[in-house]
Amino acid sequence: MELNAPEIKRIIKDCSLYLCQECGKCSASCPRFLSGREYSPRLLAQKLISQPGDRAYIETAIWECLSCGRCEERCPSNVQFTRFIREMRAILAADQGLMGHQAHDGALHSWMRIMTAPELRQDRLDWLTPDLKTDATSEVAFFSGCAPYFDVFFAGLRVDTLRTARDSIRLLNFLEITPQVLANERCCGHDLLWSGDVENFAALARLNHQEFRDRGVKEIVTACPECFQALGAHLSRVAPGSDLKVTFLLDLVEREVKKGGVSFRPFPRRVTYQDPCRLGRMSGRYQGPRDLMALIPGLDLQEMANHRQGSICCGNSAFLGCDAYSKRVQVERLQQARETGAELIVTACPKCLIHTTCALRDPVRGEPWNLEPVGLVSLLAEHIQWSPGETPLRD
Amino acid sequence: MADVNILGIACNWSPYCCYNAAGQAGLALPANFRLLRVMCIGRINQALILRAFEHGADGVIVLECEDADCRYGPGPEVGHTNVARVRQLLRYLGIGQERLVERTFQADQRDAFVAVIHDFAARIADLGPNPANPRQERVA
Ligand code: SF4
Ligand code: SF4
Helix, strand or coil: CCCCHHHHHHHHHHHHHHHCCCCCCCHHHHHHHHCCCCCHHHHHHHHHHHHHCCCHHHHHCCCCCCCCCCCHHHCCCCCCHHHHHHHHHHHHHHHHHHCCCCCHHHHHHHHHCCCCCCCCCCCCCCCCCCCCCCCCCCCCECCCCCCCHHHCCHHHHHHCHHHHHHHHHHHHHHHCCCCCEEECCCCCHHHCCCCCCCHHHHHHHHHHHHHHHHHHHHHHEECCCHHHHHHHHHHHHHCCCCCCCCEEEEHHHHHHHHCCCCHHHHHHHHEEECCCCCCCCCCCCCCCHHHHCCCCCCCCCCCCCCCHCCCCCCCCCCEECCCCCHHHHHHHHHHHHHHHHCCCEECCCCCCCCHHHHHCCCCCCCCCCCCCCEHHHHHHHEEEEEECCCCCCCC | CCCCCEEEEEEECHHHHHHHHHHHHCCCCCCCCCEECCCCCCHCCHHHHHHHHHCCEEEEEEEEEHHHHCCCCHHHHHHHHHHHHHHHHHHHHHHCHHEEEEEEEECCCHHHHHHHHHHHHHHHHHCCCCCCCCCHCCCC
């Protein structure tokens, strides 16, 4: 397909690229650009509109973007840059088989595509410990996503992605919700969607839709902002008739805690918070996680120089294009975290947890960072309690 | 024999010596066995093994030198770590960990090499095709 084809013109129009004023605010806020990479969202937009013959530049640049959405926050013309990137990747993937540079040699994308096999019968629940209450007839399911797979794949990093999954169920149990945990849920497809592999994303979404239906699931609770986005905003586009309710665990916890009767044990430590891009800029949740942290006595939240709408990416998204520039983004981010004097870097996304841990455990770094990453779900699960004098409703 | 695909991933040194010697001696290997030669098992990663299953392998056997014989250093240990992790992933995926094994050889173990491949091919034939059957990526 030529880059001036009508389908591409449609994307340019739908994503408001024609409204670009070439002000350059996007490039000036882009973490890729700021890390020294020769990549500029402004130039990409301009090239595609006025020099579509420069395929070499355009087709490389499309895969550079982290889809972090920082540029969109500042764009005065409301250009939908991340949607533009997602749709262009789908075209380049379908038309030319381009897939970007997949991190970890594509292992994660591989298992995600393997999961499109309809006959798949997974055996993925060995991490459920006896203290976790689940109920196969519940209409609410906790979606653990790729957590069990990450736990094995990233064993060398010592990043405990299953801790978040277990602590999520602990929190739900504490709030007297006994979810089912599906043995055969598939990956939510987020990374395939953002890698241009829409066909396999749709296959996963339809299989998940069928699985939820077969198991009587009406509501999915997830602790992962990417699953939240993929299942909440994108699943229904490819699985028509889906009336699935998708709930982000921290929203649920916030709602329940506000009803009263619950408090948190003290945790007198200084922490900082990494806003995940899918939770903050894409889902508009900045305050909720902060409100929850504020309920923990003694916890001292110190913000990094860039936070909330201006937060900086953990360095990678959809496991694409991890390179020396990603590392510079991460080191810069950890430097900001260190400047807050925090001992812990709290986040609400398993991918942020993985990427931050990876950067912190870099064997060739000089001095130790004295920072530990931790999931907000775990922090809450480990400190939640009934307030003195309050008892659970049913016990 | 069931219609299954077997892939061997072999180190260039001891295991490939065995394979080469078997060929020179005219010893037959299963017709459904393909060999992928790498300079050292230290070169493999989880992605390489997973990709074999993604593209339709029904069984994968990683053929290594003994730890002490590695020409480069930690090659076979890299193999052990990756095989252990992918076996666990295969179990989660429902493909089954028995479809991935590793075996070590010295350079002069031609006959043992041939026997191991036949044995593995027979076990995979008994198991039948990979149940996850990722056919979207499988070329007919
Ligand atoms: S910030 Fe928006 S208007 Fe400005 S150059 Fe970037 S895309 Fe164009
Ligand atoms: S989404 Fe993020 S990485 Fe992509 S162009 Fe915008 S600021 Fe840069």
